[in-house]
Every structure is written in C-alpha cells, then in structure tokens.
Amino acid sequence: MPDVGEGLTEAEILTWYVKPGDTVTDGQVVCEVETAKAAVELPIPYDGVVHELHHPEGATVDVGRPIISVATAAAAPVAAAPTAPATPSAPAREPVLVGYGVSEGPTRRRPRKQGAAVTAVPEGEPRPTTAPAPEPVAAPVEPAVVEPAAAPVRPLAKPPVRKLAKDLGVDLTTVTPTGLDGIISREDVHRAAAPAPQPEPERRSSVPERTPAPEPVAAPATEASDGARVTRIPVKGVRRATARAMVASAFSAPHVTEFVTVDVTRTMKLVEELRSDPDMAGLRVTPLLLVAKALLVAIKRNPEINASWDEMNQEIVIRHDVNLGIAAATPRGLIVPNIKDAHTKTLPRLAGDLGELVAAAKEGKTPPSAMADGTVTITNVGVFGVDTGTPILNPGEAAILAVGAIRLQPWVHKGKVKPRQVSTLALSFDHRLVDGELGSKVLADVAGLLEQPKRFLTRG
Known part of the structure; x- marks a missing residue:
C-alpha cells in the first residue's frame, strides 16, 4: 500500500x-x-x-x-x-x-540462470564441484x-496524535497502543501523560449477598445490534479522519464565533445579471460564488486573518497566498478541497474552479493534493435550509465562514419595512491569533460587500 x-x-x-x-x-x-x-x-x-x-x-x-x-x-x-x-x-x-x-533487505547476489535450473550459492561459500543429476522440472x-518486519521503525500514530504527544511531552516509544493494528490513540497518550487514579475500593452493602439475577439488558443488546432496531456504521476513511480532525481542532484552538444578518437582495440581483453575462457563459453562477469573492476581498484588506498558529515556535504565520477551501458533503463524508491561489482569480476563473471543485467532490474524485494546504474555508449550510451555525475550524486555519439560508424576510430598507432577501453569516476564528477587532472587521467587510456587491465583486 x-x-x-x-x-x-x-x-x-x-x-x-x-x-x-x-x-x-x-x-x-x-x-x-x-x-x-x-x-x-x-x-x-x-x-x-x-x-x-x-x-x-x-x-x-x-x-x-x-x-x-x-x-x-x-x-x-x-x-x-x-x-x-x-x-x-x-x-x-x-x-x-x-x-x-521490492521490500528492503540484506544485499544478495542474483543467482545465475543456467538452462532450466538455477543453483543459488551464498556469496563467499564454496561452490559444488560436481554437477547435480538432472531431475524432472518441478511444478511452478x-x-x-x-x-x-513486525516491529515498526517508529510507533504507529496519526499526525494529530503525534502532535498531542509532543505538546504533552510524551515519548511515543513508551506508550502502550490500544488502537486497531497497534496504532497509538489519543487516549493512550493522555493515559501516558497523566495516569488514571486508582479506583476507590468498592463499597459493600450491609445487606447479605445474594446471587445476582442475570442482567436483563445483556440479551436484548446483542439481539438489537443484530436486529432491525440498530444499525452500526463502521467509521473509516474520510469520516474517521474528519471526526479526529474536528476533535483535535475543537480542543486545541480557542474558537470564537461572531454573527451578522445581512440584506443580500442586491447580491441576488447580481447573480441573475451574471448568469446572462457573455463572460460567464457556460459557468455556474451561484450566491456562493459572490460570497467567496467577498471573502477574498475582505482578506486582501485584512491579511492577518489568512494565518495559522505555529505551536512549536509560538509564532503567527501569515500566508500571502489564499487557498480557499469549500466544505463539501459527499457520500464518504465531509471533505474540504481548496482553490489554490484563489486571490489571483478573476470572477469567471473563480466560477470555473469552483464548479470543477464541486463536481469532483460529488463524484468522489477529489485528489488528496486538492485538500492540502488550505488557508481559509467557507461552509454553505444554507443549502440545507439552515439559518446559521458555529463552524469548527479546519485544522491549521485561522477562520471559517458559514453562510446561512437566504430567505425573503421583512427588512427596514430606506426607512420602510419591505420584503428583502436576507441571510446570516457566522465567522469562527482562532482567538490565539485573531482578536475580536480583526474578526469583526472581516465579518463586517464581507457583509458590506454583499449588501453593495457591484462596486467591488465584479472587479478583476
């Protein structure tokens, strides 16, 4: 493999x-x-x-x-x-x-071929002086x-577990693995870092002991697990990686989430105009495209949001390239492929890349390289009819923007209550490197761009 x-x-x-x-x-x-x-x-x-x-x-x-x-x-x-x-x-x-x-092994001399039979003699050993009597050709x-080799060069552990061990000062070679196939889990590392206290002696009742009746739950549990009332789904591949990454992110980065509700009526009108624009012919134009463009403009104005936290050196690393991730739900689980150098894309090019990204994700053909090295993410929960949420950061990134459903709602517009297209945005960020001011500026900037999109989002 x-x-x-x-x-x-x-x-x-x-x-x-x-x-x-x-x-x-x-x-x-x-x-x-x-x-x-x-x-x-x-x-x-x-x-x-x-x-x-x-x-x-x-x-x-x-x-x-x-x-x-x-x-x-x-x-x-x-x-x-x-x-x-x-x-x-x-x-x-x-x-x-x-x-x-072939697997690595000690150096050997390749045996010479002589007719239909070959005799391999280890290097340095005397060769036989008499030729062997001919024998019938053996079966293939x-x-x-x-x-x-059964003993690995280093202990088996996933990258998040290795980082956890490093943070806690645990030597993985001293940890006893309990995971499948001898893989060290997060729980193994935690146990090695802080051994569990000895259990208290069991308190015995003054009532004389009686032979306990069989547990009533035992039989039904086995029956239910094999029957129609319970379905067990093995957590493998993408789903297992997502679960572990989210746990690692939630408990390593201090999350803060801010919300803003915005009138996106003009953005929706611009979407309709762009669909008939010759420059966008053959491209899929959606509100998500303009949200992505708005976030890219906001990052250009506030580049500190496009950063990551270097735990080893205790440094904030500001990225000058924006690899824009789009969270995509697939039959195999949630993945986050990203558009490389999204900040350099024109609107038509961004639309094309976004369409290809979504199509590949739906077909399950996203290559691993497309999911590596992301810097900021958008998750569109609005497609499920959800108004907003508190998204968890993609590991290694400083911010993630959730886009809620766009609904027709009563809104005060130019001093009068009118029906307007409204959506709620939520920005989660890592509070170690993004303070409240920076997070608020980025979120307010995205909201302002979506309220007045024409002057900014169609440029470049």
Whole structure:
C-alpha cells in the first residue's frame, strides 16, 4: 500500500479491478482505495501476471503492507536445485508491491540462470564441484510473500496524535497502543501523560449477598445490534479522519464565533445579471460564488486573518497566498478541497474552479493534493435550509465562514419595512491569533460587500 498523500498511514481497499491470473501492464489501474482524504486509483508499475490479492475489498491496510503480488517475466519460477551444501538457504524472492517495488533487505547476489535450473550459492561459500543429476522440472513455484518486519521503525500514530504527544511531552516509544493494528490513540497518550487514579475500593452493602439475577439488558443488546432496531456504521476513511480532525481542532484552538444578518437582495440581483453575462457563459453562477469573492476581498484588506498558529515556535504565520477551501458533503463524508491561489482569480476563473471543485467532490474524485494546504474555508449550510451555525475550524486555519439560508424576510430598507432577501453569516476564528477587532472587521467587510456587491465583486 503506497503513501498516496501527505503521510497518511492507511487506506481502505474499495474495489479490485483484477483477479489472480489476470495479465497486467505497467500503468494499468488495478484497484481503488480510500484514504482519510479521498478515493484514489492505484496503477501497477510492472508487467506480469497477478498471483495473489492479499486483502479483500473493504479491508483497511497500513501503508507499506503488501496488497498484491505480481509474477513478472524476470522472476519466472525455476526448478529447485537437487542438493545444496549445509549452508543457510537463499532467501525467497520478495514480491513486487504496488507503488513500493521490492521490500528492503540484506544485499544478495542474483543467482545465475543456467538452462532450466538455477543453483543459488551464498556469496563467499564454496561452490559444488560436481554437477547435480538432472531431475524432472518441478511444478511452478508460487512467488513468496515477505511481510514487512513486525516491529515498526517508529510507533504507529496519526499526525494529530503525534502532535498531542509532543505538546504533552510524551515519548511515543513508551506508550502502550490500544488502537486497531497497534496504532497509538489519543487516549493512550493522555493515559501516558497523566495516569488514571486508582479506583476507590468498592463499597459493600450491609445487606447479605445474594446471587445476582442475570442482567436483563445483556440479551436484548446483542439481539438489537443484530436486529432491525440498530444499525452500526463502521467509521473509516474520510469520516474517521474528519471526526479526529474536528476533535483535535475543537480542543486545541480557542474558537470564537461572531454573527451578522445581512440584506443580500442586491447580491441576488447580481447573480441573475451574471448568469446572462457573455463572460460567464457556460459557468455556474451561484450566491456562493459572490460570497467567496467577498471573502477574498475582505482578506486582501485584512491579511492577518489568512494565518495559522505555529505551536512549536509560538509564532503567527501569515500566508500571502489564499487557498480557499469549500466544505463539501459527499457520500464518504465531509471533505474540504481548496482553490489554490484563489486571490489571483478573476470572477469567471473563480466560477470555473469552483464548479470543477464541486463536481469532483460529488463524484468522489477529489485528489488528496486538492485538500492540502488550505488557508481559509467557507461552509454553505444554507443549502440545507439552515439559518446559521458555529463552524469548527479546519485544522491549521485561522477562520471559517458559514453562510446561512437566504430567505425573503421583512427588512427596514430606506426607512420602510419591505420584503428583502436576507441571510446570516457566522465567522469562527482562532482567538490565539485573531482578536475580536480583526474578526469583526472581516465579518463586517464581507457583509458590506454583499449588501453593495457591484462596486467591488465584479472587479478583476
């Protein structure tokens, strides 16, 4: 299993496109896997015949573990030598793995081919002086599979857990893992940092002990879990990564959320005008496009909001490039792909990139690179009819803007109560690097731009 993006430690096999006995060629896609960020197709880097699929569909496999063995022409099976000296036998050939080549091992001399049989003699050992008697050709030898060493080079832990251990001063090599496949969890780190107190002695009642009746809940619990009243959904891939990232964000960054309700009637009119603009022909124009443009303008005026917190150096890192993330709900869970260098895009280009981003997310084809290195995020909860919310920061970012539903409401306009298109915006920010003044300025700036969009949002 190759590392398909940003140091991820595992992936789930979604679909196999080949089976044992199939012939494969260099570059042919053999399977689709889902990482914590996206679904990715894996090509095979060799020509040969599929010998074995080591894991079924639905299995979660650690990076570096074998997932497929391929017999290549250069590794064709040969007849075994009849007799060998009393020396350690040559190690079995290691399999070819997708994305990794053969596993690392001690240096060996490649055996020479002589006709239909080959005798491998370890380097430095005397070679036999007599030729072995000919034997019938043996049945093809199946490629041997050599698993990676059982003891990893370093303890298995996800990046957020490693950061937590670093913050708490915990040496991961001293932590006993309790997670699946020996992975260290956040709870393991917390236990190592502050061992749980000894439980108090159980208080015994003065009433004489009686044989307890069977727990009435035990049987129904098992029955319910297998029956129609309970559905258990394994949390894997994107959903598990999202859950862990949100927990890490919520408990590491002090969140503050501010709200503003804004009259977006002019923005909605501008959306209709842009849909008939020749420059926007073939592009999907939505209110989200103008919200994104408004946020980019506000960031240009208040660049300190486009920042991150460097815990190790205790520094605020202000980014000069804006990679605008758009939270997208997909069948596999919530993902946040981003538009790279969004601050440099014209409105038509921004509309095109936004449309491609949303389409790829819906199809589950977002590459891991599209979700890396985001700097600020928009989440559009209004598409679900929700008025507003308190969004949790995307890890590593300083701000996230939630856009609520746009509704026709009574509004005071030019001294009179009139029906107007109204929406509520919510801006969550990391209070370590964004104070109330900066957060308020950015939110008020976005609201002002959406109230009077023509003078600002159509420029550039």
